[in-house]
Amino acid sequence: MKHILTLILYIVFFLPFGSCKEKLTTFKIPDGHVGMFGYGSLMSKKLIETGLLDKAYDGPFLPAHLKDYKRSWTFAWPTDIPLYNVDSTLTKDYILISGDTIYPKYLHYLNIQKDPNTVINGVLYIVPTSDLPSIDVWELGYERFEVTDLIQGYIIEGGPVFAYKALPDFMLVPDDDYRQNVIELSYWRILEDAFDYWGEEFEAEYKKTTIPFDPAILYETQKIILSDPRMEKLEELKSKFKY
Numbered sequence: 208m209k210h211i212l213t214l215i216l217y218i219v220f221f222l223p224f225g226s227c228k229e230k231l232t233t234f235k236i237p238d239g240h241v242g243m244f245g246y247g248s249l250m251s252k253k254l255i256e257t258g259l260l261d262k263a264y265d266g267p268f269l270p271a272h273l274k275d276y277k278r279s280w281t282f283a284w285p286t287d288i289p290l291y292n293v294d295s296t297l298t299k300d301y302i303l304i305s306g307d308t309i310y311p312k313y314l315h316y317l318n319i320q321k322d323p324n325t326v327i328n329g330v331l332y333i334v335p336t337s338d339l340p341s342i343d344v345w346e347l348g349y350e351r352f353e354v355t356d357l358i359q360g361y362i363i364e365g366g367p368v369f370a371y372k373a374l375p376d377f378m379l380v381p382d383d384d385y386r387q388n389v390i391e392l393s394y395w396r397i398l399e400d401a402f403d404y405w406g407e408e409f410e411a412e413y414k415k416t417t418i419p420f421d422p423a424i425l426y427e428t429q430k431i432i433l434s435d436p437r438m439e440k441l442e443e444l445k446s447k448f449k450y
Contacts, residue, residue: 234267234331234361234368241336242368244273244354246329247317248394250401250413255332259345264332270409271331272359273319273370278327279418280390282318283379284348286310289436291347298430302389311389314428315381315420318349318373326359327416328409330401331368347444348377383421390420392427 236242248254256264284290289297301310319327334342343351349371355363381388402410 231360231362232269234269234271234358234363236333236363236365236368238365239336240266240333241339241366242355242363243332243334244271244329244358244368244370245332246273246278246319246327246370248397248401249332250330250405251397252404253400254397259342260334260338266333267331269331269361270328270405271361272326272328273354274326274357274359275321275323276319276327276354276357276370276372277322277325277418278317278319278416279380280315280317280420281320281378281380282316282348282373283313283377283381283388284316285313285377288440289433289438290314290430291344291441292430297433297436299433300389300391300428300430302385302426302428304385309386311385312387313379313381313389315379315388315390315424316394317417318378319370320372320378325416328412330405331358331361344445346371347441348374350374381420381424383423385424385426388424389428390425392425395425 234242243249245255249259252264252268256262286299290300292298299310300314301308303309339351350373351369351371353367354370355368358368379388381390398413402413
């Protein structure tokens with residue numbers, strides 16, 4: 208009787224854990240491609256199609272989790288560096304406060320930083336390996352690094368998975384001074400598009416796993432096109448990527 212009871216307890220407590228492993232989905236990366244983990248604006252399929260790739264995307268697009276990293280609004284783009292746009296123009300952003308034109312010192316975007324025992328949600332997708340140079344330009348101020356072994360919920364096959372995190376010179380915790388730090392309303396709307404696509408549970412998990420920002424720095428920005436931008440800093444950033 209004692210042996211039977213032990214067997215029953217083994218089945219109840221141990222077999223479910225074994226079956227969970229068997230349910231892992233395989234994320235297959237085809238030849239000539241790499242995987243990407245998006246945790247910010249690139250959780251939006253619309254942005255991937257209209258901005259990053261500039262074409263329809265029909266590859267895998269799956270919710271996923273990344274361990275050992277926390278998410279926050281600590282990527283800071285200095286507005287004295289020209290900003291690339293989807294249409295390849297170079298611009299500088301400003302906001303209007305009671306009719307006054309104000310150029311904030313930094314534009315803030317989402318970033319991830321190493322933090323053991325922390326898990327964030329995001330999205331897995333693929334891109335052609337040949338597109339990496341242009342994607343790195345898109346992500347200027349960030350560095351690409353491999354996160355294959357940090358992805359939870361999938362067995363990764365066929366290639367590496369990358370994510371982007373801020374270079375040290377582009378990291379800053381924003382305060383509530385809009386003259387110093389601004390988050391673009393257009394960027395927040397891209398996140399809202401992602402939340403609409405993935406649903407309320409995904410949005411709730413995002414908010415639970417993201418250090419929030421002060422709403423006082425969320426503004427609709429305007430752009431002035433730079434006819435003769437200083438390119439030195441941009442070229443220096445491009446040179447940091449090695450292939």
